[in-house]
Amino acid sequence: DVKVTQSSRYLVKRTGEKVFLECVQDMDHENMFWYRQDPGLGLRLIYFSYDVKMKEKGDIPEGYSVSREKKERFSLILESASTNQTSMYLCASSLIGGNQPQHFGDGTRLSIL
């Protein structure tokens, strides 16, 4: 089974802090994704990566950056956290190709105070 592991289940940070969310997958997947999930809004794509050091903006990239130095690891960075970034963050991975399912981690519930 595919395992997608997110570093923290719950995280509390302060406004203005730089926040790192880590995601690791163990199935040699080319694609990795970061979403945020908010009630009534579904899953919104922040950034995705289809290869090491490659990244593409999703629908809501403002205030975020990403890093993919190794194939198995995809990091989401909040450069200067703000209260409107309080949310559930989900990482996913998939094989390359248009017909592949995405496999999700358990999520990180991030609160910015």
Place this chain on the structure above:
Amino acid sequence: GQQVMQIPQYQHVQEGEDFTTYCNSSTTLSNIQWYKQRPGGHPVFLIQLVKSGEVKKQKRLTFQFGEAKKNSSLHITATQTTDVGTYFCAARETSGSRLTFGEGTQLTVNP
């Protein structure tokens, strides 16, 4: 970007009743996937539809892809308490690996 509308947002049913959620896009889709998220859990892939008019079944769940490949539905026959959760459709346009998720339908089942 692409938008995918999913209705209803919430559905409460008595155990044994049927349930349907609908997903609509203004553009033609390459394929559509369905995911289920249990309370406190993460989305889990259920199925993918690719062909126009395709119908697939998984036990009590029936998935349909519209003839024009712009809409899809998930129907659950005789719901059980184990069906509780949020059901998401996720659509892919012509190419690439990214999906656009609908807002989800949260299903609660009263025993």
